[in-house]
Amino acid sequence: MGRDRAKADLELLALLPDDSSVRDDLRSHVDETIRHIISVEDTERxxxxxxxxxxxxxxxxxxxxxxxxxxxxxxxxxxxxxxxxxxxxxxxxxxxxxxxxxxxxxx
Known part of the structure; x- marks a missing residue:
């Protein structure tokens, strides 16, 4: 579910124009989401x-x-x-x- 959401966010980021004001915010959100996915999936449970x-x-x-x-x-x-x-x-x-x-x- 997290990977699907990150993928959708990346697709949305690609559709945004370069001069969009939310582009940097969305990029940082995607980075945080991917870091969270990596940290959660790398733990043993x-x-x-x-x-x-x-x-x-x-x-x-x-x-x-x-x-x-x-x-x-x-x-x-x-x-x-x-x-x-x-x-x-x-x-x-x-x-x-x-x-x-x-x-x-x-x-």
Whole structure:
């Protein structure tokens, strides 16, 4: 979103006449926007949504595990293993601090 806005501002800057009074202001605004984009995208962060989703999978897995121990049934163990695998993989991929884009995907 920030890059699209900066690109639109650059296109607007190109359309302004050379003697426009706002040309320098818009140029400095574009410079600040690009510096902000670079500083934000170069920082490492975690994907909060992915962590919450993976944690929810692990909680559901624990629930299936409890039901399997209490009531039996192989299908409860199978469902619990399914959610456990997705929870562990989700935490392993979203938990570590990494460079990410605006949607939380690794860069």
């Amino acid at each position: 975690r994907d909060a949504f992915g962590i919450v989703l993976a944690s929810a999978f692990l909680v559901v897995s624990a629930g299936f595990g409890y039901c399997f121990v209490e009531y039996g049934g192989w299908w409860l163990a199978l469902a619990g293993a399914f959610f456990f695998i997705f929870g562990v993989v989700g935490l392993a991929s979203d938990g570590p601090r990494r460079q990410r884009d605006s949607r939380g995907r690794r860069i």
